[in-house]
Amino acid sequence: MTNTHLATPRCKPNSQPLGPREPFRPLPRSLLALAGVIVCIELFLELADRGILSDPSLRSRVYMVGAFWSGLLHGARPIFEGQGWTMFVTHAFLHGGFLHMAMNTAVLLGLGRFTADRYGAWTVLPVFLVSAVAGGLAFGLMSSDPVPMVGASGAVFGAERTMNPACEQTPVTSLTNAIRELSRGQTT
Incomplete structure (x- = not known):
């Protein structure tokens, strides 16, 4: 028995030979700005953890209002109005520590x-944000755990869906297809 899902290519194979390596190009400003915001938030929280810039309880308080709490999707009471919506994005800017x-x-x-x-360059932030929302939605649907989710993993790996150069899809189409496949239990 063959699995036709795996046997049927979704995109034409890339028949173009690999060319010479391009010279180094600086990273786009939009990407550096996004990474800079994430790094600055974590550095501030790290300094607060050590009592240098703030009370060491700051990270816990930030998690309370910015982490993704799946319980908010299942009737838990939010700390502020709109928390159930903002957490779909804010969790991607918070991390569990410097290494994370x-x-x-x-x-x-x-x-x-x-x-x-x-x-x-303008697509970096929309892909990141749409992927953060999709990652939060997947977590919220699969988890009833009282432990919150933090981190940009879902947002970051949404960009992975834009990497197949043989597929002529927009980033949003690619992400939509990935979500559809996940909902059917399929992976590529």
């Missing part, structure tokens, strides 16, 4: 570079 942030930022710079090169 560094790993996500490194992947963001690599995958975000590809997204910017292929679709334009």
Whole structure:
């Protein structure tokens, strides 16, 4: 028995030979700005954890209002009006520590570079935000855990869906197809 889903290519194979390597190009400003915001938030929280800039309880308080709490989708009471909506984006800017942030930022710079090169520098933030919402939605649907989610992993790896150069899709179409496949239990 063959799995036709796996046997049927979704995109034409890339028949173009690999060309010479392009010279180094600086990262797009939009990508650097996004990474900079993520790094600054984590550095501030790290300094607060050590009692240098603020009370060491700051990270916990920031998580209370900015992390993704799946319970808010299942009737838990929000701290402020709109928290159930804002958490779909804010969780992507918070991390569990410096290493968590560094790993996500490194992947963001690599995958975000590809997204910017292929679709334009202006697409980096929309792809990141749409992917953050999709990641939050997936987490919210699959988890009833009282532990919150933080991190940019879902937002960062949404850019992975833009990496197949043989597919003529927009970033949003590519992400929509990925969400549809996940909802059917399929993966590529």
